[in-house]
Amino acid sequence: MIGWIVFGVVAVVLLGYTIIIYNGLVRLKHAVAQAWSNIDVLLRQRHDELPKLVETCRQYMQFEKETLQKVTEARAAADTARQQGDVKGVGGAETMLRAGLGKIMATVEAYPELKANESFNNLLSRISNLEDTIADRREFYNAAVNANNVRIEQFPDVLVARMLGFGAKDLLVFSEEETADVDVRGLFSG
Template sequence: MGIFSFIVLGLLILGIGYGIVIYNNLVALKHRVAQAWSNIDVLLKQRFEELPKLVETCKQYMQYEQTTLEQVISARNQVATAAQDGDMQALGIAETALRRGLGQLFALAENYPELKANDSFRHLQLRISDLENAIADRRELYNEVVNQNNIRIEQFPDRLVAGFFKFGPHDLLRFSEAQIADVDIKGLFHS
């Protein structure tokens, strides 16, 4: 074996080693995306369980606000379905509807002093608000990891390994423009 054969063999070993490193990094990113989604899913399920308690508490006081209560439950169910299906676009739309409904519910609660004074309502309102904040934080982390994954699978030479092993892109979790716009508090009181 000549020196040329050793050079070719060395380059081949380096190339294979580099391919293995790329593959392992792509696998790690794929699992980080799954973990980030799992963290959101846990919070969505916790909120899913808390919302009926909030609605039941509100029903006792808000007899004339049935439409708002029904909108919250309907949006809750849409979020659960989209999350179960892993449909990020539908989840974003459902989250927008749910947050709008919750905003309206909390604003309408201002008209019911007995409800606002109810310990159960205050506890549930705080719990759901905390869950909303945690979901927003986890959504940011999820989108960051998805973005890293999507960039890596498009960059050369990672693209070659990603294509060969069928690593694919993931959808960002986006909310509609209405979701990120300022809330019209006065409008919520007059709904």
């Protein structure tokens, strides 16, 4: 009789501990989803502003059509990756998009009329503010992903995570190209 009582107590304790682990993993999964949702909203807002910026630039910048085309293509690739939930794809496309925007900003110096255009400056300010907010949200997202990924690898959580299908999430990473200087001379050659 005592053996069954001990067995019952151990079973209840293990079940309770498993439930606690499961609930913690669910909380982390939803924290990652919420952090991604915050980034997703900002990316959509910025992507809505980009066609306006490209069109404003297009009116002034006749020979930089290739740069504007690259920004448009990168925007489409980032949007597709975002809609598919492909975090790595978003990171790659966003890197291309940011490089294109950097080239646009570098070439603006050659167009005093564009630089003085109020609509252009408003769009530029809005996009710049969105960029700063995206960087902040990316930090929160990556922290949530890191907490999730660490937790599902720790013992005994790894046992529950594997048994119930909790998996690792991808960090949102932009390549080093994002922070590289724009080759201004290369923009005006050719």
